[in-house]
Amino acid sequence: MEVRTRTWRRRTAAKANPFPVSPRLIAILRRLYESGSSRWLSLLIVLYRPRFAAYGKHFWFDPMGDYTFSTISVGADVQLNGRPCLIASRSRIVIGSHVMFGPGVTIIGGNHRIDVVGRFMTSIREEEKRPEDDHEVAIEDDVSVGTRAVILSGVRIGRGAVVGAGAVVTKSVLPYGTAVGNPARVRRFRWDVDTIIEHERCPYPEDRRLKREDIEAWRSGPGGPTPRQNQPPGNHL
Ligand SMILES: CC(C)(COP(=O)(O)OP(=O)(O)OC[C@H]1O[C@@H](n2cnc3c(N)ncnc32)[C@H](O)[C@@H]1OP(=O)(O)O)[C@@H](O)C(=O)NCCC(=O)NCCS
Numbered sequence: 001m002e003v004r005t006r007t008w009r010r011r012t013a014a015k016a017n018p019f020p021v022s023p024r025l026i027a028i029l030r031r032l033y034e035s036g037s038s039r040w041l042s043l044l045i046v047l048y049r050p051r052f053a054a055y056g057k058h059f060w061f062d063p064m065g066d067y068t069f070s071t072i073s074v075g076a077d078v079q080l081n082g083r084p085c086l087i088a089s090r091s092r093i094v095i096g097s098h099v100m101f102g103p104g105v106t107i108i109g110g111n112h113r114i115d116v117v118g119r120f121m122t123s124i125r126e127e128e129k130r131p132e133d134d135h136e137v138a139i140e141d142d143v144s145v146g147t148r149a150v151i152l153s154g155v156r157i158g159r160g161a162v163v164g165a166g167a168v169v170t171k172s173v174l175p176y177g178t179a180v181g182n183p184a185r186v187r188r189f190r191w192d193v194d195t196i197i198e199h200e201r202c203p204y205p206e207d208r209r210l211k212r213e214d215i216e217a218w219r220s221g222p223g224g225p226t227p228r229q230n231q232p233p234g235n236h237l
Pocket residue numbers: 101102103145146147148162163164165166167178179180181187188
């Protein structure tokens with residue numbers, strides 16, 4: 001018969017629960033949950049929030065989502081609703097300010113290796129990944145991401161852009177573009193150039209406003225999302 005020592009039990013418990021929570025806290029959470037109030041979610045937010053790399057004021061996120069906390073930075077006035085999945089194990093996800101997500105958004109900051117001959121893909125370890133397998137995902141200020149959109153590694157969503165529901169975004173989206181579909185394409189811009197300039201005057205100080213010549217240059221380009229190597233400059237965070 002196996003003799004289970006105290007050390008064995010301690011080690012097993014530590015493995016089963018990498019983030020040990022005190023019984024008192026569990027009791028508080030259970031009481032809040034059973035009372036039918038949603039305050040237990042607020043408590044989880046308070047507990048989890050410090051695990052993000054950085055965050056600004058009025059940052060609300062669904063604590064029931066999936067996050068690689070330490071690789072995610074978020075600005076102020078951001079709402080990540082409806083169980084999002086934000087995963088970047090070897091890159092970063094940088095979200096600006098005044099950003100909102102619909103339910104079920106996924107952001108993926110990397111890819112598994114799929115190029116190795118003679119091995120199952122599941123056998124390839126994290127340490128065997130190459131730098132080009134993981135790229136930062138950036139979402140600039142004032143962006144709305146529609147429900148169940150998927151944003152893939154290396155993408156930058158430009159300031160003021162809208163990502164439509166269900167879009168699969170594989171390339172960067174120009175500022176104030178509305179990107180829809182799979183693969184996502186910018187179907188239109190929210191406003192014409194003059195209106196963008198007028199809009200920018202209100203929320204942004206002069207040194208952070210987009211320049212007319214830049215906006216015109218991007219928009220007269222090939223259209224649709226910009227290639228990764230030709231990103232417009234961002235002012236996120
Ligand atoms: C993209 C969106 C913002 C609409 O933007 P819009 O500029 O007003 O676009 P329109 O509705 O005029 O549609 C323009 C074209 O894009 C298409 N389209 C709109 N949304 C689309 C989407 N999500 N996926 C694919 N195509 C879409 C329209 O069918 C239309 O196509 P057509 O020109 O061939 O007729 C909206 O459709 C959307 O997806 N909103 C997200 C809603 C959401 O999830 N909110 C979160 C709530 S908490």
